[in-house]
Amino acid sequence: MSDRTLFGTNGIREIVNQKLTPELVVKVGVAVGTYYGGGNILIGHDSRTSHTIFSNAITAGLASTGCNVLKGGPAPTPALQYAVKHFKLDGAVIITASHNPPEYNGIKVVAQDGLELSRAEEEKIERMFFDEAFVRRAWNRLGRVTPFPGIIPAYKAAVKTHLDVDAIRRRALKVVVDPVNSVGSLVTPSLLTEVGCQVVTINAQLDGVFSREPEPKPETLGDLSATVKAVNADLGVAHDGDADRCMFVDELGTVVWGDKTGAILVEYILNKIGTSTVVTPISSSKLLEDIVTRNGSKLVWTRVGSTIVTNTMKDLGADVGFEDNGGLFFTPHQPVRDGALAAALMAEVLAKRGQPLSKLVDALPQYALVKERIECPNEKKAPVLEKVLKQTEGLNRLTLDGVKVFFDDGSVLIRPSGTEAVYRIYAEAREEARAREIATWGVSLVTNAL
Numbered sequence: 001m002s003d004r005t006l007f008g009t010n011g012i013r014e015i016v017n018q019k020l021t022p023e024l025v026v027k028v029g030v031a032v033g034t035y036y037g038g039g040n041i042l043i044g045h046d047s048r049t050s051h052t053i054f055s056n057a058i059t060a061g062l063a064s065t066g067c068n069v070l071k072g073g074p075a076p077t078p079a080l081q082y083a084v085k086h087f088k089l090d091g092a093v094i095i096t097a098s099h100n101p102p103e104y105n106g107i108k109v110v111a112q113d114g115l116e117l118s119r120a121e122e123e124k125i126e127r128m129f130f131d132e133a134f135v136r137r138a139w140n141r142l143g144r145v146t147p148f149p150g151i152i153p154a155y156k157a158a159v160k161t162h163l164d165v166d167a168i169r170r171r172a173l174k175v176v177v178d179p180v181n182s183v184g185s186l187v188t189p190s191l192l193t194e195v196g197c198q199v200v201t202i203n204a205q206l207d208g209v210f211s212r213e214p215e216p217k218p219e220t221l222g223d224l225s226a227t228v229k230a231v232n233a234d235l236g237v238a239h240d241g242d243a244d245r246c247m248f249v250d251e252l253g254t255v256v257w258g259d260k261t262g263a264i265l266v267e268y269i270l271n272k273i274g275t276s277t278v279v280t281p282i283s284s285s286k287l288l289e290d291i292v293t294r295n296g297s298k299l300v301w302t303r304v305g306s307t308i309v310t311n312t313m314k315d316l317g318a319d320v321g322f323e324d325n326g327g328l329f330f331t332p333h334q335p336v337r338d339g340a341l342a343a344a345l346m347a348e349v350l351a352k353r354g355q356p357l358s359k360l361v362d363a364l365p366q367y368a369l370v371k372e373r374i375e376c377p378n379e380k381k382a383p384v385l386e387k388v389l390k391q392t393e394g395l396n397r398l399t400l401d402g403v404k405v406f407f408d409d410g411s412v413l414i415r416p417s418g419t420e421a422v423y424r425i426y427a428e429a430r431e432e433a434r435a436r437e438i439a440t441w442g443v444s445l446v447t448n449a450l
Ligand code: MG
Pocket: 098, 099, 240, 241, 242, 243, 244, 245
């Protein structure tokens, strides 16, 4: 949040009662309500302790502009997005800070088609907010505020229509689910049970405190990994705070990186639906390109950000989207990240392929990944990028977001971080030594430019 900007890459995200205060959120509600111009707007939230304050603040703002507010209660972001489309509503406002720690909260705004607003639409809301160009309705034209139950059953029913439930049921998998004390608890354990899995949960009470960091990654999933081993489970499933992402633990208790499980899911989907277009941010591994190419499908790279992936999928009519942080997008269901769908599809993959997850991971093309970071003051990011672009002219490269240079045996992405004063270098190659060599070259481009 800065001078004339409210929304970051994933909506508004701030620490509660610092920048994100109830009075600010009422005003956001008025701006968003003015943008919608009335209609039936769903409001939902994750399990954070501040959800009541901000749901009520948004509700007050929306209703004052004449929008009817439908209170959907706690639910995963993808369930709320699905509800907008399914129940033919006019939009939604979701109170969540996704993978941020519990002291944060945030606001995502969803359009009539269930997708997060594009940047251009967010800018319209920002202009209304900062210019205070608000619609305010008289006492007899205020919006109504009513409860709106039934979102989660409708969402689970929709997910099941994309599954081979009989196959999953026959395999009778044991799955441990870790929804990080948030809204994934309301869907994934019961969904997997209903399709015939035996489910064990950890961190499944909605207390808004979070027993682990909500970002699902190897460092935060130690308890899930230990539980998978302790109960001899076939699979571990972990969500972030709003359950639009899903990371997996194999039957040996190893946390598998999202690029690998994502590649397994994407290949499975493409084999199921035929060739299509797959959309992914420039930060994804060449592994995905290998998988998509060998299926005869087309891979389209985008700038980093789930909203960009979603909107590119919509523009291209792509069926599948993928992010290596555990984001799977499947248009026949909805072209947004959907954690419960990813979890249930992985159960189907294990059932249909008849092999444990560790074996499926071993069978993938193997790449060594080397990550480096170089401190770079924010004001120097643009001039550095200009020099790096000059130095890589004529090479096989993409310049969507930083620069990604492709070699016959690997690639390197050189990209200024959107949130920190650093440049990130991601190099990968079949051989570890070669990945290191490419990374060193990437680092040298940035340090020379500095
Ligand atoms: Mg999320």
